[in-house]
Amino acid sequence: MCLSSRILNGKTRYFSTLRSSHTENKCILSVPVSSLSHRHLPVLLSRATVSGLLLKLPLVHSVLRSVSLGPSPSLSISFLSLLRRFTNMTLDNYSLNIAISAAARLPSVVVGSQFHALSLKLSLASDTFVLNALINMYSSCNYPAAARLVLDSAPQGASDVVSWNTIIAGYLRGGMPNKALQSFHQMTKVQVRLDEVTLLNVLVACARTGTTKVGRLCHALVVLNGFEINCYIGSSLVSMYAKCGMVEDARRVFNGMPERNVVCWTSMISGCTQSGRFKEAIDLFRDMQIAGVKADDATIATVxxxxxxxxxxxxxxxxxxxxxxxxxxxxxxxxxxxIDMYSKCGDIKKAYRIFCGLTKRDVFTWTVMIMGFAMNGLCVEALDLFAQMEGEDEVIPNEVIFLGVLTACSHGGLVEQGYHHFHRMSKVYNLVPRIEHYGCMVDLLGRAKLLAEAEQFIKEMPIAPDVVVWRSLLFACRASGQVGLAEYATERIEQLEPKRCGGHVLLSNVYATTSRWVDVNNVRTGMDNSRTSKKPGCSFIEVDGCIHEFFAGDESHFETEAIYNTLFGINELLVAESFLIFKYAIWLVDYANHWGINQQKLVTNPQIPEFI
DNA sequence: CTAGGGTTAG
Incomplete structure (x- = not known):
């Protein structure tokens, strides 16, 4: 009779996983797993040891496994500690694995590292299962570097693909996607063959870092290895392509998927939202409902x-x-x-009503509300709300929330306040102002017609100004009719973004406000001759619940980047990109040869055109 | 190791 069914009086719900060849007919403890607690442990231990049952390893394993499935991860640890204290049993690799996994679920690096020491003492640290449990434990406790150290100090042959997957997942969890990619790179150099989990994690890392080429490489590896494009792999691919700005590729993967669940649909919809294809996002949402897939909160949030x-x-x-x-x-x-939707649509009262009705607010909540007030011209309210947030100490402000604060100052013409908050963000919150914050400040000074001060501010910036900074300055020149400064800013924009229309449209507007019509004409014809063009402004209108999309100027010289590159040859960046693709292509062929995979799979797949 | 999608941004 196995221990489990005696403990549980034969009820299948309890300890159902216990299996053992031991057939002693003794009831030790009659408690269901779900209500097993620490107070049962001494009873369990004393009865079991007295009966001599638990001194047999297979039974220890069974009990441990059952206890570890219960609601409290610490229970298996306590059980093991008691067992070690009152019997002279030593732990084997299986027991250690359970104990370390329990420490990972707690999560407690203090407990976990004690078992680490114990595994070293028992010379079990290079057992693959124990090793992977340790790596997972350090990862779960948010010590990815320690996890990496465990892997690196393990003897040759002890680690396997799971070890590497756990390392990569650990770096992702710790918000270090670059480290994850680096580990993937190192993994390809050792004799460990990747699997679906590897690619899944690496795709997430690519999506977060915008590493297009490696993302595409992963796609190629999915095809090459013959992995099925299921909902998991499919969603990650869609999300990777979308986050890297390649919505067309995302769409191609999505369309080719044999089955799609709510996560696949949401990945595609959010991909559209993130790349400004709002109408497509909403059309997809309708298609999803037609397909009979039920939306969840993630879907609703993005739509x-x-x-x-x-x-x-x-x-x-x-x-x-x-x-x-x-x-x-x-x-x-x-x-x-x-809240964001209502305030962007101008119904700020409704937005604020939802905001007030919340019992819990995170940094997004405060950001959208502050930004909402700022966008609707309620600048004082925005700043008051920020002060309220600081007083409640519910969330710690981040960089984005300061963009909202600075926008409020800028729209309200509150120059002093703007400087005040700009300095506070680094002094009080240790946040390093990004280029966006400098952009806000230039906008603030420009709107306040302090052009000389704005120019000085740009000169003193610790980071190089980007086009948006110059464009803010250029925009401000229009109101003040500062032609000279406008021309200077236009030149800078031209330098930073030679193939776009740059600041020419704005510059012509500055000329127009000062009635320099000849110059206006020169700029416009110059733009036509150099084939630079402005992307048409796009707007939406909602009629009877239907969204219509309008582009300004039907005959506009809209050109995609691809057409531009064909016309004007390959620039340095493109050469570098081609080289990278070439490098990966060689690596792929090597990979296929090494593992004896037929490369034809890759050549015939229409979704991986760039590699061939 | 048992995974994948979601809200803010000058």
Missing amino acids: VSSCGQMGALDLGRYLHAYCDGHGLGKELAVKNSL
Whole structure:
């Protein structure tokens, strides 16, 4: 009779995983796993040791496994500690594995490292299972570097693909996607063959870092290895392509997927939202409903965000009502996107009402509300709200929230306040102002017509100004009619972004305000001759719940970057990119040869054209 | 190791 069924009086729900060849007919403890607690342990231990049952390793394993499946991870650790104290049993690799995994789930690096020491003492640290449990434990406790150290100090042959996957996942969890990619790179150099989990994690790392080439390499590896494009791999691919700005490729993967669940749909929809294809995002949401896939909070959050950015208030309201009717929208991300949507659509009262009704607010909540006030011209309210947030110490401000604060100052003409907050962000919160913050400050000074001060501010910036900074200055020149400064800013923009229309449109506007019509004409014809063109402005209008998209100027000289590159030859960047693709192509062929894979798979796949 | 999608941005 196995220990489990005696403990549990034969009820299958309890300890159902216990299996053992031992057939002693003794009831030790009659408690279901779900209500097993620390107070049962001494009883369990004393009865078991008295009966002599638990001194047999297979039974220890069974009990451990059952206890580890229970609600409290610390229970298996306590059980082991008691066992070690009252019997002279030594732990084997299996028991250690359970104990270390329990420490990982707690998570407690203090407990975990004690078992690490114990495994070293027992010479079990190079057992693959123990090793992987240790790596996972350090990763879960947010010590990815320690995890890496464990892997690196393990003897040859002890680690396997799981070890590397755990390392990569650990770096991702710790917010270090570059380290994850680096580890992937090192992994390809050792004799460990990657699997689906590897690619899944690496795709996430590529999405976060915008590492297009490695992302595409992963796609190629999925195909080459013959991995199925299931919902998991598919979603990661879609999300990687979308986050790297290649929505077309994302769409191609998405369209080719044999089956799609809510995560696949949401990946595709958010891909569209993030690249400004709001109408497509909403069309996809409709297609998803037609396909009978039920939306969840993540879907709603991204679709609502699209509505906000398009100004589709009716659809946004519909989604709000849809949430209430379907028991959705409980999560903060949805509330946040609703607040953002209402304030972007101008219904700031509704936005604030939702904000006030929340019992919990995160940094997004405060950011969208502050930004909402700022965008609707309620600059004092925005600053008051920021002060309120600082007083409540519910969240720590981040860089983005300061963009909202600075925008409020800029729109309200509050120069002093602007400087005040700009300095506070680094002094009080240790946040390093990014180029966006400098952009805000230039905008602030420009709007306040302090052009000389703005110019000086740019000169003293510790980072190189980008086009947006110069464009803010250029925009400010229009109101003040500062032609000389405008021309200077236009030159800078031209230098930074030679193939775009740059500041020419704005410059011609400056000329226009000063009635220099000959110059206006020169700029315009110059733009035509050099084939630089401005992307048409795009707007949306909602009629009876339908979204219509309009482009300014139908005959506009809209050209995609691809056409531009064909016309004007390959620039240095493109050469570098081609080289990278070439390098990866060689690596891929080597990989295929090494593992004896037929390369034809790659050549015939239409989705990997760049490699061939 | 058992994974994948979501809200803010000058």
